[in-house]
Amino acid sequence: MSPVVVTVADLTKRYGDVTALDGVSFSLGENRIYGLLGRNGAGKTTLMQILTAQQFATSGEVAVFGQHPYENESVLSRISFIKESQTYPSNLRVHHVLRAASLVHPRWNEELAQQLVDDFRLPPRRNVRKLSRGMLSALGIIVGLASRAPLTFFDEPYLGLDAVARQIFYDRLLADFTEHPRTIVLSTHLIDEVSDLIEHVLLIDKGRLLLDVEAEALRGQVLTVAGPVAAVDEFARTGAELHRALLGGTARATVRGDFGPADHDRARALGLDLEASSLQDIVVRLTTATNGSAPSTPGVTRKEVLR
Amino acid sequence: MNRALTVARLQSVAWPSVVGWSWGILASSFLINLAIFATIRDADLEPTTGGLASIYIVMFIACINVITQDFPFAIGLGMSRRSFYLGSVIHFGAQAIGYAGVLYLLSVLEEATGGWGVGLRFFGLPFFLVENPVLRYLAFAIPFLLLGFIGFAIALVFKRWGVNGMLTLGTVALVLFGGAAVLATWQRWWAAIGDWFADQSGGALLVGWPALLTLPLAVASWLIIRRATP
Numbered sequence: 001m002s003p004v005v006v007t008v009a010d011l012t013k014r015y016g017d018v019t020a021l022d023g024v025s026f027s028l029g030e031n032r033i034y035g036l037l038g039r040n041g042a043g044k045t046t047l048m049q050i051l052t053a054q055q056f057a058t059s060g061e062v063a064v065f066g067q068h069p070y071e072n073e074s075v076l077s078r079i080s081f082i083k084e085s086q087t088y089p090s091n092l093r094v095h096h097v098l099r100a101a102s103l104v105h106p107r108w109n110e111e112l113a114q115q116l117v118d119d120f121r122l123p124p125r126r127n128v129r130k131l132s133r134g135m136l137s138a139l140g141i142i143v144g145l146a147s148r149a150p151l152t153f154f155d156e157p158y159l160g161l162d163a164v165a166r167q168i169f170y171d172r173l174l175a176d177f178t179e180h181p182r183t184i185v186l187s188t189h190l191i192d193e194v195s196d197l198i199e200h201v202l203l204i205d206k207g208r209l210l211l212d213v214e215a216e217a218l219r220g221q222v223l224t225v226a227g228p229v230a231a232v233d234e235f236a237r238t239g240a241e242l243h244r245a246l247l248g249g250t251a252r253a254t255v256r257g258d259f260g261p262a263d264h265d266r267a268r269a270l271g272l273d274l275e276a277s278s279l280q281d282i283v284v285r286l287t288t289a290t291n292g293s294a295p296s297t298p299g300v301t302r303k304e305v306l307r
Numbered sequence: 308m309n310r311a312l313t314v315a316r317l318q319s320v321a322w323p324s325v326v327g328w329s330w331g332i333l334a335s336s337f338l339i340n341l342a343i344f345a346t347i348r349d350a351d352l353e354p355t356t357g358g359l360a361s362i363y364i365v366m367f368i369a370c371i372n373v374i375t376q377d378f379p380f381a382i383g384l385g386m387s388r389r390s391f392y393l394g395s396v397i398h399f400g401a402q403a404i405g406y407a408g409v410l411y412l413l414s415v416l417e418e419a420t421g422g423w424g425v426g427l428r429f430f431g432l433p434f435f436l437v438e439n440p441v442l443r444y445l446a447f448a449i450p451f452l453l454l455g456f457i458g459f460a461i462a463l464v465f466k467r468w469g470v471n472g473m474l475t476l477g478t479v480a481l482v483l484f485g486g487a488a489v490l491a492t493w494q495r496w497w498a499a500i501g502d503w504f505a506d507q508s509g510g511a512l513l514v515g516w517p518a519l520l521t522l523p524l525a526v527a528s529w530l531i532i533r534r535a536t537p
Contacts, residue, residue: 054382055536073310076385086383089376091324099320103313104384143384 002029005151005183006051011060013046013207020046022207023060028151031181035198035215037191037283043207044187045083048153052081064151077106080149082140084156088128095124097139098146105147112176113146119168133160141169148180155187166190170197195279205287215279222282223259226252227272235267242285254285314386314394315401318377325369329406333362337429344427355428362406363454370399370458374466379537388532396525399455407448414443437509446513453517456524463531 006028013021021043028034036044049055051062053069053076062068069075088097094117102108117124120138122131131139137159144152158166174197177184188194201218203211211218222242225235232244232251239257246252254277257263267274277285319325336358373395381391414430422428437443464472491497504512 049536052385053387056534071387071389073387073390076387077310079385081383081385083383087376087379089321089372089380091321093321096320100317100380101384103316103320104381104386149385 002031004028005030005065007061007063008047008051009061011047011050011062012058013043013050013055014058019207021050021057024204024207024209025060026202026209026212028183028185029200030150030183032199033177033184033186033197034200034202035191035194035279036185036187036202036204038204038210039287040189042204042287044204045085045155047204048081048083048155048185048187052076052079052153054081077104078150079153080105080144080147080151081153082144082155082157083153084137084140084159086140090127090129092128093124094122094126094128094131094139097128098124098142101143101147105149107148107150109146109148112148113142116142116145116172119172120165134162134165135160137161138165145172145176148176148182151183151185153185153187156189158188158190166193170194173197191280191283192278198279201279203283203286210286218282219276219279220259222254222256222277222285223263223267224252224254224275224277224281225267225272226250227270231270231272235270235272238263238266243288254281256282256286310386310390311393311397314381314391315398317381317384317386318373318395318398325402329362329365329369329402332365333359336361340429341423341425341427344422344425355432358429359410359432362410363450366399366402366406366451367454367458370455371462373399374459374462378466378532378535382537388535392529392532395459400452403448403451403455407444407451410447411444414447432509432513437513439510442510442514446509449514449517449521453521453524456521456528459528460524460531463528463535467531467535 004027008027009025011021011024012019024043024047036047038044046055050057051064051069053071056070064075065078067075069079092100098113098117102110102113116138120135120142122135122138122142126135128136128139137157138161141154141157144154144157158169161169170193173184186194186198195215198215201211201213201215202209213221223239225232227250229246229249229251232253236244236253236255239255239259241253241255243254244251264274336356340356340358377395378391381394382388386394410430414432417423417428417430432446437446461473461476464476468475491500507516
């Protein structure tokens, strides 16, 4: 694995009775793109706020570039955290915000910033209060990309952005990442849109880490098989069934397991249609399959019957 | 320290609006007073207008905005709380020093021109007459600092503890001041309190006591901001 940039050990955060993060542990390597996935209220934003010293952990340890980020200039100056809820002083215009960001981020690239302003068609002289939701998101994205921080967090940065602008974001992100590699954490609900970008998946549900796995490995791990119920039953025994839909005498099941080519052959021999589940399907199945039970318990099944 | 200066520069990126509000409002207040005095033409009275207070009120509000608006922005960009606090004090202190200098010069000019030719006393403070030039300069500067740190401290209580914090602060203040008023009335201290204020020199009222109050506010603000979240 590449050098470690972030280490999180047994991190817990409570707000009164609410446990936002519950014993989370993982690490992030250098120059990779991570997808931080999970439902609303899963604890993604809290996690990123603690890693950037904007919030305080209840217990557990975090290290960013080997040190605790709180009041640590050498760590903070290497981080860029773009969040959907970011507010700006009401007297600032777009170009003021970019100027401010350029003062703060040592690796700021003005050329890239200006190019992105053009790409997103952002009016530089407009007051931030008068920007639409999409324009505000674009402003955040520009700050996040042009800062070229060695550790960059994007927390649902696309709110209000149209499909074209989102594609520009993904394209620019990948292009700039290729030329200037850095560690990027992308927290998003639009999983299908970013599934090609993400190299490593972190899935959080109800404050707990459900998945910490290479995106490529995950894709092979979860399969959707469809065919006669008996054959599906037969195949599903080799893994953990996450979801099943019945239609007459045929079933369609999402199964998680350590599948290899032999398993694929076996499925075909059983007369089953086989396909790798999309990242979005996997996330949906995993986060709904754990309702009311401990996460990642083998054999957790959620059945629904269609008539 | 470098990062603190970065915060100070951060707060100055839109400097025309920072300077414009304070001096724009003061200038309009001054011009209205000038017009009224020019119309009345009664040079004997020489009252103080109180219009000078406008720039102090604007600066007080600006300091509240530093916490409610600049703090989430600067922390969001990745500044430490220490740098933000130091930078804000530098930024605000520089304004206080500069503005007090301008106000001092205007008060000198006002005296030299016999109240702008119409007996207007806008920048001078006859009630708290301070003759010593250094003390007179500080009499303009220190109240800026006191109001600024009151603004910082109150806004930080809100930032850190929310509405409940503000209500608690309000209740505590009410009980303290109300209790003191009851005590003073009961013990018939009001005359003595009035005498005490009358005995204080202008320098003590505008420089000494405000400076003494500013220090604990600065310390309290620092302690609160250490654990405040944007």
